[in-house]
Amino acid sequence: MPHFVTWSMSLLSSFTLRANDTRFTLTNVYAPTDRADKPLFFSELASIADSTTGAWMLIGDFNLTHCPEDKNTAGFNSSEANNFNDLINAHGLIEIPLTDRAYTWTSRREDPTLVRLDRCFISLDWDSVFPNTSLRSLTRYASDHVPLLATADTRVPRSACFRFENSWLHHRAFPPLVLSALSEHAAGPIAKSFVRRLKHCRRLCRSWSRRLSPIDVRENDTKILITALDLLEEQRALHRSEAALRSRAIQGLQDIHAEKLAFWRQRFHLRLALEWDENSRFFHAAASGRRRQNAIACLEHDGVPSYAHDAKSTILYNFYLDLLGRAREPTWLFDLQNLYPHHTISSMTLSEPFSLSEITHALFPWTFMPAQVLMASVPPFTGTFGRPLSTT
Numbered sequence: 001m002p003h004f005v006t007w008s009m010s011l012l013s014s015f016t017l018r019a020n021d022t023r024f025t026l027t028n029v030y031a032p033t034d035r036a037d038k039p040l041f042f043s044e045l046a047s048i049a050d051s052t053t054g055a056w057m058l059i060g061d062f063n064l065t066h067c068p069e070d071k072n073t074a075g076f077n078s079s080e081a082n083n084f085n086d087l088i089n090a091h092g093l094i095e096i097p098l099t100d101r102a103y104t105w106t107s108r109r110e111d112p113t114l115v116r117l118d119r120c121f122i123s124l125d126w127d128s129v130f131p132n133t134s135l136r137s138l139t140r141y142a143s144d145h146v147p148l149l150a151t152a153d154t155r156v157p158r159s160a161c162f163r164f165e166n167s168w169l170h171h172r173a174f175p176p177l178v179l180s181a182l183s184e185h186a187a188g189p190i191a192k193s194f195v196r197r198l199k200h201c202r203r204l205c206r207s208w209s210r211r212l213s214p215i216d217v218r219e220n221d222t223k224i225l226i227t228a229l230d231l232l233e234e235q236r237a238l239h240r241s242e243a244a245l246r247s248r249a250i251q252g253l254q255d256i257h258a259e260k261l262a263f264w265r266q267r268f269h270l271r272l273a274l275e276w277d278e279n280s281r282f283f284h285a286a287a288s289g290r291r292r293q294n295a296i297a298c299l300e301h302d303g304v305p306s307y308a309h310d311a312k313s314t315i316l317y318n319f320y321l322d323l324l325g326r327a328r329e330p331t332w333l334f335d336l337q338n339l340y341p342h343h344t345i346s347s348m349t350l351s352e353p354f355s356l357s358e359i360t361h362a363l364f365p366w367t368f369m370p371a372q373v374l375m376a377s378v379p380p381f382t383g384t385f386g387r388p389l390s391t392t
Helices: 035-051 078-090 126-130 166-170 174-183 190-211 215-235 240-265 277-294 309-322 355-365 371-377
Strands: 003-006 010-016 025-030 055-061 116-123 132-137 149-153 299-301 304-306
Touching: 003 240, 010 132, 025 116, 035 078, 035 240, 035 371, 055 126, 055 149, 116 149, 166 174, 166 190, 166 240, 299 309, 304 309
Parallel strands: 025 055
Antiparallel strands: 003 010, 010 025, 055 116, 132 149, 299 304
16 A cells, blocks of 8 residues: 655655565655745755665656756756755766656746756666666646656566677576587588577577576575575574585575676676675666666657557667668579670579688688788779779
């Protein structure tokens, strides 16, 4: 059941998800317009931040700007902006970018003043629980403010293209899987055989990753097992097998922490980090912030806006398919026998890949030649009208 707390300038609501008992807090604010009341508003926000734990979202009309670009006119108040920015930085809040609009309020005059007053912030705990959090605007029809819609999801949409995850290398069963896939024999030339082995390895990696349990589930199950064995040890001495199981669980939890760190380091451009959970949370937040900045919030096709990931993916796929077209089989629009009546030429062999013997015969004579002899043996290139072109 939700729990509500009313403040003078904000409304705090606490919720619990029935699916997994995850608790999160929403705070909707309406800041005063009078400058004399701004210090009281800052004090109230600081008190709410200090008393709120866990996942927290702060959203509403702040009646404040944090940089000159938030207004289309002059009159930027740097003192209020500095106090606002200091408050946000002191509590480690992350702003969710609004990518489809630059301003959220208008004066509705002939020469209007446009300002970005409405914002959304989240805590690090919220970003860990709901990494796919986004913000978009709705149609303004009654108020002088643009309505904002915040969406939160625990899952980040995955691309259909294959990505090798560095975190897979932390599983003891994964390297032998890759070695077995690459060591299988594939018929054909060397290049084709190597490509076939790579494709086979990709299929095995995809199949193996689908059977892998989510890392958060494995971490939670391992912690429950360790806690249960610790509580059992308080009642009686552990058997040798139970003590060995706890040791393996502790080692497994360390491997899970290393796997999480490798997973999020791969999605952020920094390469310096220490081990353990607080650093993986840093890379988690940094990668989620970069994804939100680079994400396309909305695509409009035939006048219909699309916000879902699958719908946007379909629009982009069809656009580039119409732009680039489909690959077609090569066809000969002329008869080589008529062009070369005194030679026996088969047009099919000209479209086939070079064989290994042809490549060796073409490249082997150049391998041991000195550079001077090699350059002297290269024939000069001829231009359109027969003039030699320089080879330097």
